[in-house]
Amino acid sequence: MTFKHFILGLSITFALPWFFVIAVPYAKMSQTQAVSFVEDIDEQTGVYTTKRAGRVLDGAKVYGAEGCYLCHSQLVRPTYAGSDVWRLDWAGDANHPDGDTRRETNVYDYAGERFAQIGLTRTGPDLSNVGVRIRKYAKEAEISPEEWAYMHLYNPRHKLTTSWSVCPSSTQLFRTCDVQGQGSLEALSVDSIKDGEQLIPKESARALVSYLLSLKKDNKVPASIDYSR
Amino acid sequence: MATDTNLSNEQDAIIRAEVDRSLRHPVMFFFTSGAVWLAISIFFGMIASIKQHDPDFGLLPDFFKDSSLFAVGRAYAAHMNVLLYGWGAQAAFGVMIWLMARLTRQPSRNSGVILTAGHLWNLAIAVGLIGICTGKGTGVSWMEFPTCVWPVLLLSYVLIAVWSLVQFQVRDGSRTFISQWYLMAAMLWFPWVFLSSHLFVFVFEGHPLMTAGVNAWFKATLVFLFFIPVAVGAAYYLTPKVTGRAIYSYKLAIFGFWALAVIGPWAGMQKLAGAPIPHFLPYMGMVAMILFMIPAITVGVNILVTMKKAPEVLPYSPTLRFVAAGSILLVVLGAIGIALNTPNGLRETQFSIAGYGYEILAIYGVFSMIIFGAIYFIVPRITVREWLSSRFINWHFWLSVYGVVTIVFCSIFGGFLQGEAQEAFDKPWMDAATRGYAYTLGTTIAWHFIFVSNLVFLLHLLLMWMRLGRRSQHPTLLHSHHAESPHGGEGFVDNA
Numbered sequence: 001m002t003f004k005h006f007i008l009g010l011s012i013t014f015a016l017p018w019f020f021v022i023a024v025p026y027a028k029m030s031q032t033q034a035v036s037f038v039e040d041i042d043e044q045t046g047v048y049t050t051k052r053a054g055r056v057l058d059g060a061k062v063y064g065a066e067g068c069y070l071c072h073s074q075l076v077r078p079t080y081a082g083s084d085v086w087r088l089d090w091a092g093d094a095n096h097p098d099g100d101t102r103r104e105t106n107v108y109d110y111a112g113e114r115f116a117q118i119g120l121t122r123t124g125p126d127l128s129n130v131g132v133r134i135r136k137y138a139k140e141a142e143i144s145p146e147e148w149a150y151m152h153l154y155n156p157r158h159k160l161t162t163s164w165s166v167c168p169s170s171t172q173l174f175r176t177c178d179v180q181g182q183g184s185l186e187a188l189s190v191d192s193i194k195d196g197e198q199l200i201p202k203e204s205a206r207a208l209v210s211y212l213l214s215l216k217k218d219n220k221v222p223a224s225i226d227y228s229r
Numbered sequence: 230m231a232t233d234t235n236l237s238n239e240q241d242a243i244i245r246a247e248v249d250r251s252l253r254h255p256v257m258f259f260f261t262s263g264a265v266w267l268a269i270s271i272f273f274g275m276i277a278s279i280k281q282h283d284p285d286f287g288l289l290p291d292f293f294k295d296s297s298l299f300a301v302g303r304a305y306a307a308h309m310n311v312l313l314y315g316w317g318a319q320a321a322f323g324v325m326i327w328l329m330a331r332l333t334r335q336p337s338r339n340s341g342v343i344l345t346a347g348h349l350w351n352l353a354i355a356v357g358l359i360g361i362c363t364g365k366g367t368g369v370s371w372m373e374f375p376t377c378v379w380p381v382l383l384l385s386y387v388l389i390a391v392w393s394l395v396q397f398q399v400r401d402g403s404r405t406f407i408s409q410w411y412l413m414a415a416m417l418w419f420p421w422v423f424l425s426s427h428l429f430v431f432v433f434e435g436h437p438l439m440t441a442g443v444n445a446w447f448k449a450t451l452v453f454l455f456f457i458p459v460a461v462g463a464a465y466y467l468t469p470k471v472t473g474r475a476i477y478s479y480k481l482a483i484f485g486f487w488a489l490a491v492i493g494p495w496a497g498m499q500k501l502a503g504a505p506i507p508h509f510l511p512y513m514g515m516v517a518m519i520l521f522m523i524p525a526i527t528v529g530v531n532i533l534v535t536m537k538k539a540p541e542v543l544p545y546s547p548t549l550r551f552v553a554a555g556s557i558l559l560v561v562l563g564a565i566g567i568a569l570n571t572p573n574g575l576r577e578t579q580f581s582i583a584g585y586g587y588e589i590l591a592i593y594g595v596f597s598m599i600i601f602g603a604i605y606f607i608v609p610r611i612t613v614r615e616w617l618s619s620r621f622i623n624w625h626f627w628l629s630v631y632g633v634v635t636i637v638f639c640s641i642f643g644g645f646l647q648g649e650a651q652e653a654f655d656k657p658w659m660d661a662a663t664r665g666y667a668y669t670l671g672t673t674i675a676w677h678f679i680f681v682s683n684l685v686f687l688l689h690l691l692l693m694w695m696r697l698g699r700r701s702q703h704p705t706l707l708h709s710h711h712a713e714s715p716h717g718g719e720g721f722v723d724n725a
Contacts, residue, residue, distance in 0.1 A: 064368015067302015
């Protein structure tokens with residue numbers, strides 16, 4: 001083997017996969033077009049929009065920086081790759097007023113995010129539809145979804161949430177401060193706080209909770225990408 | 230090896246000594262600072278691991294419970310990134326520049342630049358670590374350092390590695406060894422993989438799913454096209470050097486190299502199986518992960534058969550023992566790659582702790598073990614002192630082997646059980662969430678062994694760095710023959 005053969009061989013063996021696995025799919029997917037509803041089939045018109053608020057996208061950054069992806073995935077795989085669709089409340093709401101909303105992840109679900117947090121493990125549950133679940137649990141506990149989410153982030157083993165959870169407490173997203181006047185509306189009701197002090201979520205927690213509540217895939221998708229039809 | 234050149238043995242010995250002297254400071258700097266980062270990484274790994282099975286932090290002192298610096302997601306990111314770039318890359322640089330200089334028989338003329346770039350690299354790692362721990366990580370696995378860090382890492386890398394390429398170009402035309410091909414390839418693959426991945430993820434505007442795909446590809450290729458080839462290159466140098474035997478089959482070695490070059494770059498996207506990306510991408514990844522067994526078994530067999538031909542050296546040389554363990558674990562890595570990436574295996578383990586076990590096996594079990602062997606070989610030569618204690622080396626070896634085998638067993642076996650529970654969709658999620666408990670606990674205990682092992686190693690290396698090693702003509706061997714000499718048997722190991 002000479003140096004010339006070496007460089008030539010290395011260029012071919014590396015450049016080919018780099019081109020076909022990385023460069024071309026990257027370029028093609030960056031040009032993903034929006035899909036439209038077709039009136040005859042979908043009984044509605046317009047474009048399938050996936051716009052998300054700025055605070056939600058800030059929350060996506062907090063999600064990444066706090067390493068939530070270590071234990072939580074955001075991917076409902078089709079049935080050939082896993083049985084995620086069938087697990088209760090993972091893929092959508094089977095008893096939604098508009099009908100069964102369960103579906104696998106589509107290409108528009110991470111709209112606005114820089115990086116799709118597919119996740120590394122499922123030490124915790126998949127979060128593709130955690131917004132649906134939080135609203136359901138909050139309704140059962142008769143508190144607001146935001147409050148439920150704050151409680152769960154502060155102490156995942158709180159009696160209002162899940163007693164057996166293996167999720168670590170994200171206390172770094174909260175701070176204690178003195179009560180001023182009537183106190184904050186967002187203050188968490190926890191026992192460990194002294195009189196005259198309150199526990200409130202930091203801005204990062206607000207953004208993260210907005211993001212988590214945005215994770216729900218119960219909107220109607222056009223028939224062209226609805227594989228359950 | 231002296232017979233491969235036109236030089237006499239004496240001239241050759243002089244050149245070797247010059248090479249060693251010229252690279253003493255940068256190589257010792259890379260090894261020592263790398264070992265410090267390794268200890269830091271394992272410390273973060275222990276915290277992250279404890280919090281996975283003991284989220285209420287019952288075992289930990291208050292400081293680690295309450296401090297946001299050690300929040301589990303941050304601690305895990307810190308653990309992996311410091312392991313990869315603080316320890317892995319730096320240890321690889323030290324071995325790479327020394328081996329390339331030795332094999333091209335040219336002393337380094339740029340040690341000052343390399344050392345400066347090494348300091349820059351360390352500074353960047355420190356900034357990155359602080360960034361992750363204060364909640365400024367990017368959230369992209371293995372690329373979690375804040376985005377200001379990676380250009381600095383790339384610049385330092387170029388200033389460290391480019392001189393070895395120059396040395397190769399101006400070599401005296403003597404024969405090229407298989408080690409050089411591996412090291413050269415790793416040197417060229419690394420910047421391409423590193424730069425293009427970071428551009429695609431952080432600079433260009435891409436689809437979020439494909440950004441995740443590039444990240445998955447980056448993780449696989451960083452292992453297959455950088456860490457593994459550097460380790461294999463070192464193993465192909467150390468084994469013949471210490472045993473005094475030629476490599477069992479040079480043709481097999483060349484075949485193994487090209488097999489890795491052809492298969493490696495396709496791996497990675499199997500982590501996105503089921504995601505709405507072009508369907509061939511995960512399948513290509515699965516195929517590459519399975520076919521990786523070919524280069525793994527080629528290298529493993531070639532190294533181990535060569536060692537087997539030298540039974541008189543094998544029990545005594547610390548270097549050989551580490552390289553043998555790394556080579557065996559390389560074959561195990563190939564086998565586990567098959568188990569995890571069959572369609573059913575992937576379905577169960579895609580989101581289980583098995584992925585972590587595979588990564589730790591590759592980075593610690595294969596790469597680090599072989600590089601430890603290289604460090605035990607190189608450091609006495611560049612410091613002109615011998616290792617102080619064969620007992621320290623023994624502890625380092627056994628605690629490391631015990632630790633990494635336990636982590637891999639717990640993660641892979643536990644990963645399959647965890648995946649099985651995840652797939653049982655009609656059972657409550659609590660089953661799946663608590664299934665991994667015993668195995669993450671086992672992983673924590675194993676990290677403690679590895680931590681102790683590396684404190685011993687770090688202490689030993691720091692003593693060598695301070696030039697407190699033994700002044701002796703006799704290398705430190707694992708079994709000493711007190712009846713013959715207090716320094717161990719003579720003539721077993723070529724100490725030149």
